[in-house]
Amino acid sequence: MKTVKITYWVSTALVALMMTYSGYSYFTEPAIAQGFRHLGFPGYFRIELAIAKLIGSAVLLLPVAARLKEWAYAGFAFTFISAFVAHTAMGDPTANQLGPVLFLVVLLLSYVTYHKWHSSAPVTSKRQSVLQQ
Template sequence: MKKNNMIYWTTTSLFSAMMLFSASMYFTSPEVGAGFTKMGFQDAFRIELGIAKMIGALVLLIPFFKGSIKEWAYAGFGITLISASILHASIGDPAANIIAPLIFLGILAVSHIFWKKRLQAAA
């Protein structure tokens, strides 16, 4: 049980920290804004995605949130990361920009697996 908790909190904290950092860059970095423009998105989408990332990261981190809302956060992040990888590939970005979201998808998957294991152990 202790190992499961350690793996869960390590992966969840790492993933959430990355999403919070990413979201903050959506609001503060002109380069990120330019990247969204290059991909054909308006500023409203960048702002919406930044807010959604912040909320999702908090949902994953705060134990108060349980059940369906946490599942939706995991699903939303999964869709976002897969979409980011596909989008970066489609516009010819460097391999690092294509692979990074998939690495974080792997970390998210480990977090989800160990969240489920913790739920099963508590039941």
């Protein structure tokens, strides 16, 4: 169980740090704005995505309802898949295409270990009584 917990926190921290840095960069780096134009995205999409990445990172790290975490995982998965598709469609270098795939794998590791860790948690007495009925 300790290995699952450590793997969860390391993979989650990596995803959250990358997404936090990415969200911050979307606000501050002119090269990022140029990259969005290169991919054909409007400027406001960069701002929306930056805000979503910052919120999603917080949701993954903070003790919030599991349903919110599920939405954050789904949003990040869509983001990584979309980034891969966008960079591939534009013929960008392989590193730009493989980065999102690598982080998708780390995200999946976080997701799987999150569910392993929480499915093995002790059942509360309220849930036990419901299960016994």
